[in-house]
Amino acid sequence: MTLAEMETLVYARPASLTEMPTHYCPGCTHGVAHRLIAEVIDEMNLRERTIGVASVGCSVFAYNYFDFDWVQAPHGRAPAMATGVKRVLPDRVVITYQGDGDMASIGMGEVVHAAARGENITVFFINNANYGMTGGQMAPTTLPGQKTTTSPRGRDVETQGYPVRAAELIATLEGASYVVRRSLHDPKNIRLAKKAIRLALETQVRGLGFSLVELLSICPTNWGMTPVQSLKWLEEHMIPYFPLGDYKIHPAVAEIKV
Amino acid sequence: MARELWKGNIAIAEAAVRAGLEAYFGYPITPQTELLEYLAMRMPELGRVFVQAESELGAINMVYGAACTGVRVMTSSSSPGISLMMEGLSYIAGTEVPMVLVDVMRGGPGLGNIAPAQGDYNQIVHGGGHGDYRPIVLAPSNIQEAIDLTMLAFDLAEAYRAIAVVLLDGSLGQMMEPAEMPPMRPLKTTYPDWAVRGAIGRERRVLSSIYLDPPLEEEANLRILRRWQQIEANEVRYKGYYLEDARFVVVGFGTAGRVALSAVRAARAEGIPVGLFRPITVSPFPDQVLRQLADQVEGFLVVEMNTGQMLEDVLRAIEGHAPVEFFARLGGVMPLPEEVLDEIKRMTTAPLTMDGHPRERWLQRMLQPA
Numbered sequence A: 001m002t003l004a005e006m007e008t009l010v011y012a013r014p015a016s017l018t019e020m021p022t023h024y025c026p027g028c029t030h031g032v033a034h035r036l037i038a039e040v041i042d043e044m045n046l047r048e049r050t051i052g053v054a055s056v057g058c059s060v061f062a063y064n065y066f067d068f069d070w071v072q073a074p075h076g077r078a079p080a081m082a083t084g085v086k087r088v089l090p091d092r093v094v095i096t097y098q099g100d101g102d103m104a105s106i107g108m109g110e111v112v113h114a115a116a117r118g119e120n121i122t123v124f125f126i127n128n129a130n131y132g133m134t135g136g137q138m139a140p141t142t143l144p145g146q147k148t149t150t151s152p153r154g155r156d157v158e159t160q161g162y163p164v165r166a167a168e169l170i171a172t173l174e175g176a177s178y179v180v181r182r183s184l185h186d187p188k189n190i191r192l193a194k195k196a197i198r199l200a201l202e203t204q205v206r207g208l209g210f211s212l213v214e215l216l217s218i219c220p221t222n223w224g225m226t227p228v229q230s231l232k233w234l235e236e237h238m239i240p241y242f243p244l245g246d247y248k249i250h251p252a253v254a255e256i257k258v
Numbered sequence B: 001m002a003r004e005l006w007k008g009n010i011a012i013a014e015a016a017v018r019a020g021l022e023a024y025f026g027y028p029i030t031p032q033t034e035l036l037e038y039l040a041m042r043m044p045e046l047g048r049v050f051v052q053a054e055s056e057l058g059a060i061n062m063v064y065g066a067a068c069t070g071v072r073v074m075t076s077s078s079s080p081g082i083s084l085m086m087e088g089l090s091y092i093a094g095t096e097v098p099m100v101l102v103d104v105m106r107g108g109p110g111l112g113n114i115a116p117a118q119g120d121y122n123q124i125v126h127g128g129g130h131g132d133y134r135p136i137v138l139a140p141s142n143i144q145e146a147i148d149l150t151m152l153a154f155d156l157a158e159a160y161r162a163i164a165v166v167l168l169d170g171s172l173g174q175m176m177e178p179a180e181m182p183p184m185r186p187l188k189t190t191y192p193d194w195a196v197r198g199a200i201g202r203e204r205r206v207l208s209s210i211y212l213d214p215p216l217e218e219e220a221n222l223r224i225l226r227r228w229q230q231i232e233a234n235e236v237r238y239k240g241y242y243l244e245d246a247r248f249v250v251v252g253f254g255t256a257g258r259v260a261l262s263a264v265r266a267a268r269a270e271g272i273p274v275g276l277f278r279p280i281t282v283s284p285f286p287d288q289v290l291r292q293l294a295d296q297v298e299g300f301l302v303v304e305m306n307t308g309q310m311l312e313d314v315l316r317a318i319e320g321h322a323p324v325e326f327f328a329r330l331g332g333v334m335p336l337p338e339e340v341l342d343e344i345k346r347m348t349t350a351p352l353t354m355d356g357h358p359r360e361r362w363l364q365r366m367l368q369p370a
Ligand SMILES: Cc1ncc(C[n+]2csc(CCOP(=O)(O)OP(=O)(O)O)c2C)c(N)n1
Pocket: A056, A057, A058, A059, A075, A098, A099, A100, A101, A102, A103, A126, A128, A130, A131, A132, A133, A134, A139
């Protein structure tokens, strides 16, 4: 391979992504998460077998960017819809892509019970500590003291409660086989995130049960920061509250070598 | 096929199975629970999908996902559970995927009670979910009809990419009657060209109810409306009894229609020229037939187990061309044939009026017992 060929290869668009430019704000990590998922689906040769379930949030149009079949769920209901698809088509790979408002607030019931049933689906959970699409309101993941449009003086835990650590919560369920938290704030962590995405999909392909990858993400637009400041804020503020790690690895998943 | 004794809820469940139901999702609620319990046994036995969902929210969205794959899907519930499904129903209508819903109505509003009622008429017929859509609503009044209409519901839902509802009340759900169950139909082996089943060797497909661009949403609304016009033109169903020489007509659907039929028969036995008009599709509503009847008869009596939700549709349909009276029992109280017979006699002997609203007159009568 010549150097020029290698260069083009490095920047090649994964086959599982469409040509359509995304509508995400500059620097938003939704784009990074999309790319990682697409790369893994390509590497595992799953494009034709994958069915995505989009949620309601900034990623509502995820189905425009991935070159495979999609359905689009009501706010929070993606894991229920995914259950319907997967039960009818058990040999397909069914993924949901959900924000923190979507999954950990309005959709908490659906995701918990999908996990409890051990639904053989994969949830990609984007935790950006606020409601992006509706303009930066408080999310169940908003940190204590964090300012949002609905916690203008900073989240007051006395009246607004505490952030939800979704990965830890779901990891307590017997039906969940692979539950981890990763972050998208630097190249090293992005590589680790990709590996987790791979393991989650391997879990599903091997019929081992429910998998969830929580990805700590940024929302520069609503955080009122530059992308670089946002990445730093994520590292300094989000990771201490939402520690990165493996919260549930089923012994059969631990055996998987990729 | 022999006639056997079937209980309403179970007859509907088995009819759905024989219609080719491939996936069922539901949540317990009286008085429809036997349907869920029966399918919990029956579906896995046939290698088909049964999931007890965590809630009706979960159930309807599982139905939504399964419907997107192009197979025959169903859920069932009763009034409070149906309320919880409204969001999903609107999305399903907006995505134009077919499904069958069974609503075994109970007394309400709120938690109400578990006795038979017809209070869901408006929420089902006039769409409790947001946006512009209309479901096909089939209202059986006996077990055989419940079986036949359940089978039909799947065909209609598929033909029109619409929601088809089988609307009944708790008494029909619980009642045992001899009926003939049709033979098992084979499952589908081909799927519509919109079905999302994985992009194997074809372009990807997306099923969604979102049209961010208003002109595109307008187009989708028009498409749904045009399909509805076809449904109105082709699928109106009703049953008339003793209408040929009737000077008075009772109108009632489901169990109210069934009770009214007993009353009409008793009245006929006494020589009163009364008939019964029983809408089978309460949506699309049999407007035209009722409008024609209005020119032939001296008056209508609408009987319901709600405060006159269908009454408004009857009034709309007959456009003031005949006087209308109303009688109802509410909150899970069943109307008795004798009560309806008394109303028939009152209507056929006292002078009828076009003044005021039939509901008002009925309330007045309720307040000052004879
Ligand atoms: C039933 C319902 N309630 C509220 C909304 C409005 N809504 C749209 S997106 C959203 C929040 C999404 O936030 P999140 O899941 O965190 O995703 P992000 O936009 O941050 O990626 C809300 C509340 C809706 N679409 N449906």
